[in-house]
Amino acid sequence: MKKFVFILLPLIIFTFQQPTSAEKMESKELKAAVIIDDFGGGTGGVREFLEGDIPITAAVMPFTEHTKEHAKWAHKYGIEVMIHLSMEPKRGKRSWLGPRPITNDLSPAEVRRIVEDAIKDVPYAVGINNHMGSLAVENEQIVRAIVEVAKERRLFIIDSATSPNTKFPKIAEELGVPILKRDMFLDDISSSAHVRNQMIRLAKITEIKGTGIAIGHVGITGKVCSIGVFQAIDEFNKRNIKIVPASKLFSDKVSEKYFIPFKKGSK
Numbered sequence: 522m523k524k525f526v527f528i529l530l531p532l533i534i535f536t537f538q539q540p541t542s543a544e545k546m547e548s549k550e551l552k553a554a555v556i557i558d559d560f561g562g563g564t565g566g567v568r569e570f571l572e573g574d575i576p577i578t579a580a581v582m583p584f585t586e587h588t589k590e591h592a593k594w595a596h597k598y599g600i601e602v603m604i605h606l607s608m609e610p611k612r613g614k615r616s617w618l619g620p621r622p623i624t625n626d627l628s629p630a631e632v633r634r635i636v637e638d639a640i641k642d643v644p645y646a647v648g649i650n651n652h653m654g655s656l657a658v659e660n661e662q663i664v665r666a667i668v669e670v671a672k673e674r675r676l677f678i679i680d681s682a683t684s685p686n687t688k689f690p691k692i693a694e695e696l697g698v699p700i701l702k703r704d705m706f707l708d709d710i711s712s713s714a715h716v717r718n719q720m721i722r723l724a725k726i727t728e729i730k731g732t733g734i735a736i737g738h739v740g741i742t743g744k745v746c747s748i749g750v751f752q753a754i755d756e757f758n759k760r761n762i763k764i765v766p767a768s769k770l771f772s773d774k775v776s777e778k779y780f781i782p783f784k785k786g787s788k
Contacts, residue, residue: 551760553723553733554767555750556580556679556703558605558652560595561588561643562619563740569747570739571598575754578767580605580650580736583639584620592644601766602645603679606636606667608654610683623657623667632666640674647768650679650703650736651689664688672698675779679703679767681736699775701767704730707737708746716749720756727762732770 557570561582570577571594579595580603581588592602607622621635640646649671657663658680668689671678677699680689693700704726707719719735727733737746757764771779 549731551727551731551762552765552770553727553735553757553762554578554770555707555720555723555764556603556650556734556736556767557739557746558650558681558736559738559740559743560591560605561585563738563743565741566739566743566745566747567591567594569744569751571595571600573747573751575750575764576600576766577750577764578603578648580652581643581646582607582619582652583642588642589644592646596645601647601768602643603648603650603767604639604643604646604676605652606639606649606654607652608657608663610653610655610657612655613653618653623654623663625657625660625663627663629662629666632663633670636667636670640670640676646676648677648679651681651683653683654681655684658684658687658689661688661692665692668692668696668698672696677701677768677771677779679734697779699771699779701732701734701770703734703736705733705735707735707749708742711742711745713745713748713752716746717752720750720753724753724757724760724762728760734767734770 556578558580559582560567560579562585578601581592582605595602607618609622609624623632623635651658678689678693680687680700680702682703690700705719705723707716723733723735737750
């Protein structure tokens, strides 16, 4: 009997010392980024997003009337800024692209020049994502030119995933540029209830993966999008999911090696 007790006792102690799987999940920090595209272009929802209390990431279109205004406004309120780089789609109106889009008829040198000028035009930008681009993102020469500039300027990339054949992941990995991919769109249907439901989906994805990325828009659907996003925040709080700037989704090791993540009040 004594021998049995001596064998059992260490097992009991060991069991009590081990955290349960639930405790392990609770200790893991869950983070999601809500990237809002089309700043610099549309005006609907701009004030709501920039002056709200959610740390969205503002993707600002270069070369527009409101480019600098919106980028500076975002920075003033502690919102991380990205360049929303316009790229040629397979379908859609030419007018949707805005000024100086990246199209398949451009040479790599011309693409580089547009990206470099966009970086100058969007103050405080720390990353790039693509506006439309379902055709251009499949062009290896074009994507390589973009990623090369991103590497030189130490910008991360968020692939908006507008095509399953995007070349961004392959080339970014080859050149050692930090990249993440969008998980979902929020306002593909213009309804605040739909946006709220998409935000709940984002929360579920984040619980599974540890991180999640959703993209919404200012402009035509901007106010509807902002309402749905704000309505979902209580659910994120209940699930202990933090909404963070997109740069915070990269590992600390990547951040330290490659770029300085955005900090509120930085210049």
